[in-house]
Amino acid sequence: xxxxxxxxxxxxxxxxxxxxxxxxxxxxxxxxxxxxxxxxxxxxxxxxxxxxxxxxxxxxxxxxxxxxxxxxxxxxxxxxxxxxxxxxxxxxxxxxxxxxxxxxxxxxxxxxxxxxxxxxxxxxxxxxxxxxxxxxxxxxxxxxxxxxxxxxxxxxxxxxxxxxxxxxxxxxxxxxxxxxxxxxxxxxxxxxxxxxxxxxxxxxxxxxxxxxxxxxxxxxxxxxxxxxxxxxxxxxxxxxxxxxxxxxxxxxxxxxxxxxxxxxxxxxxxxxxxxxxxxxxxxxxxxxxxxxxxxxxxxxxxxxxxxxxxxxxxxxxxxxxxxxxxxxxxxxxxxxxxxxxxxxxxxxxxxxxxxxxxxxxxxxxxxxxxxxxxxxxxxxxxxxxxxxxxxxxxxxxxxxxxxxxxxxxxxxxxxxxxxxxxxxxxxxxxxxxxxxxxxxxxxxxxxxxx
Numbered sequence: 001x002x003x004x005x006x007x008x009x010x011x012x013x014x015x016x017x018x019x020x021x022x023x024x025x026x027x028x029x030x031x032x033x034x035x036x037x038x039x040x041x042x043x044x045x046x047x048x049x050x051x052x053x054x055x056x057x058x059x060x061x062x063x064x065x066x067x068x069x070x071x072x073x074x075x076x077x078x079x080x081x082x083x084x085x086x087x088x089x090x091x092x093x094x095x096x097x098x099x100x101x102x103x104x105x106x107x108x109x110x111x112x113x114x115x116x117x118x119x120x121x122x123x124x125x126x127x128x129x130x131x132x133x134x135x136x137x138x139x140x141x142x143x144x145x146x147x148x149x150x151x152x153x154x155x156x157x158x159x160x161x162x163x164x165x166x167x168x169x170x171x172x173x174x175x176x177x178x179x180x181x182x183x184x185x186x187x188x189x190x191x192x193x194x195x196x197x198x199x200x201x202x203x204x205x206x207x208x209x210x211x212x213x214x215x216x217x218x219x220x221x222x223x224x225x226x227x228x229x230x231x232x233x234x235x236x237x238x239x240x241x242x243x244x245x246x247x248x249x250x251x252x253x254x255x256x257x258x259x260x261x262x263x264x265x266x267x268x269x270x271x272x273x274x275x276x277x278x279x280x281x282x283x284x285x286x287x288x289x290x291x292x293x294x295x296x297x298x299x300x301x302x303x304x305x306x307x308x309x310x311x312x313x314x315x316x317x318x319x320x321x322x323x324x325x326x327x328x329x330x331x332x333x334x335x336x337x338x339x340x341x342x343x344x345x346x347x348x349x350x351x352x353x354x355x356x357x358x359x360x361x362x363x364x365x366x367x368x369x370x371x372x373x374x375x376x377x378x379x380x381x382x383x384x385x386x387x388x389x390x391x392x393x394x395x396x397x398x399x400x401x402x403x404x405x406x407x408x409x410x411x412x413x414x415x416x417x418x419x420x421x422x423x424x425x426x427x428x429x430x431x432x433x434x435x436x437x438x439x440x441x442x443x444x445x446x447x448x449x450x
Contacts (some may be wrong), residue, residue, distance in 0.1 A: 012229040020220045020227075021153060021160045025167025026174065027217030028146045031107055031138045032076050033175035034210045037329050039307050041203050042068050042131060046124045066128050069304040070447050074440040075132055076139045077299065081433040083143040096148050103145035104218040108211060110138045115207035118200055155233050169340055169402075172333030175210075180325045182206040275416070280423045284412045287351075290360040291408040291428060292435035297363045298401045299439025301370050302332060304447045306394065309373045311387050327391050332398040339402025343410055351411035360404050366397045371450055378450045405432070 012018055046066050114134055122130070153164045186202035224230045281288065311323040349355035372383040373390045384390060412428045413421040 009232050010228045013227075017156070017224065017227055017229045018160065018163055020224050020230075021156065022163045022167040023217055023220050024149055024153075025164035026171050027104070027167075027214060028142065028149055029168045029171035030175065030210050030213055031111070031142045033172045033333075034111075034178070034207070035072060035076065035135055035138075036303050037172075037175045037179045037325070038203075038206065039069055039072070039303055040324065041206075042072075045122075045127050064124060066124070067444060067447055068128070069307060070440070070443045071132055072135055073299055073304060073443050074437075075136045077433070077436040077440045079136065079140040080143045080146075081430075081437040083140065083147060084430050084433040087147050096152060099144055099148045100152075100221055101218065103141040103148070104214055104221065106141045107138055107145070108214045108218070110134050110141075111207060111211045111214060115204055115211060118204045118207060152234070156230075157233075165340065166337075169333070169337035173330065173337070174213075176325055176329035176333055178206055178209045179329070180322060183321050183325060274423065275420045277423060277427065280416055280420050281427055283415045284424050284427065286357060287408045287412040287415065288428060288431040290357055291405055292431045292438065293360050294363065294401060294405045294408065295432060295435030296439040296442065297366060298397075299436050300442040300446055301367055302397075303328065304443040305370050305375070305450060306332070308375045308378075308450060309370070309390050310376055312374060312385055313387070323387070327387065327394065331391055331394045335395045335398035336402040339399040339404075340406050342399075342403050343406045347407060347410065351414055356407070356411075359400075360408070363397075363400055363404070366393065366400075367446065369393050370397065371446065375450050380450060 046064075046068060114131075117127070117130065149164070153161055182202045182205060185205070186199055225234065306328045307324055309324075309328070311320055311327075313319055349359060368380075369384065370390075370393060371378070372380050373393065374382055374385045374387075384393065409428055409432070412424045416424050
């Protein structure tokens with residue numbers, strides 16, 4: 001009976017489910033992007049001790065170094081690694097609806113707290129502690145939310161996985177644009193002599209934005225089961241509709257990625273039992289190493305090093321105010337999104353080519369290249385001082401991140417039998433999280449070198 005229903009699925013009326021899945025993808029990465037894009041706001045709050053919060057320290061010439069970007073990156077990515085390890089324990093014992101709804105409500109509350117703190121004067125140490133705790137818990141709930149929605153979207157047709165990932169890719173651009181509008185509105189008000197109060201209002205408006213977006217995402221999720229198209233797939237047997245985790249990350253279609261596995265299965269040459277995790281890892285270890293390296297390099301310098309680069313046109317105050325937002329965050333997110341989508345048009349180098357791991361490890365060059373951009377008071381020589389040089393390096397850096405990460409996640413299932421694709425996807429997701437955590441740890445060291 002169910003097979004008959006499966007052959008005639010209801011239409012997605014008005015593309016309502018597609019729109020909801022896109023918004024759910026947007027909502028999963030909003031927390032990380034809103035915190036990382038607001039790096040300068042947090043640094044300004046933590047610099048208050050120099051001007052008066054701690055007169056004794058100020059008079060003695062002592063300034064506390066908080067390493068905000070490094071700690072923010074580390075505490076954002078560590079929960080992802082932990083919950084990647086604990087997902088089977090958590091997901092089998094707590095229903096999906098509870099996990100998703102509770103995570104969204106918790107994220108909404110924590111973002112509301114962050115917005116409220118804009119208007120609350122705190123000593124730098126207290127503000128740093130509260131902010132780090134907020135980032136930890138938001139990232140924890142965000143990791144649970146992302147893993148839960150990966151499973152939900154996997155029950156829908158493949159194109160909805162692409163929509164989900166497109167939403168995730170646009171989350172960074174959305175946050176960067178929100179920050180840009182906040183900066184521009186603050187600049188307009190500053191010209192009217194509004195002063196400090198207007199800076200607080202701009203920051204408050206910035207942090208209210210993810211509150212509204214998270215609330216909208218929660219309402220969309222609650223609406224999803226009421227739509228006939230979604231009910232048809234979500235109430236189906238999971239075994240019939242399961243999608244691997246790596247497909248959700250790169251958004252490519254399953255059919256071209258698993259041709260070799262499907263051919264083996266069709267020929268009847270595969271044994272029924274699944275391979276062990278170790279056996280699967282032996283086949284995909286190179287791709288696992290590649291995805292780890294890609295994200296370790298990226299998180300090692302973004303945003304810890306990239307936000308320190310400054311424009312050479314300091315006399316142009318308008319451009320100076322928006323330089324980091326535009327040239328660091330908007331360029332990175334736009335080119336990363338382009339890189340993630342590129343494998344649907346071209347997959348080169350091939351998985352068998354030695355050029356692929358060579359291309360991945362060549363990204364290590366971006367670390368010294370970005371560290372030798374126009375960073376004031378850097379211990380390293382400045383070789384790329386002009387804005388255009390920084391933008392070019394950032395564009396290549398971010399495009400290669402999205403492209404090579406997507407290829408790594410796409411190639412892994414091609415190296416195993418179709419029955420082992422789910423295991424390969426889980427392993428690749430773990431190594432992706434491991435790369436993020438390693439990069440966040442490395443950022444502490446690199447931050448000290450500039």
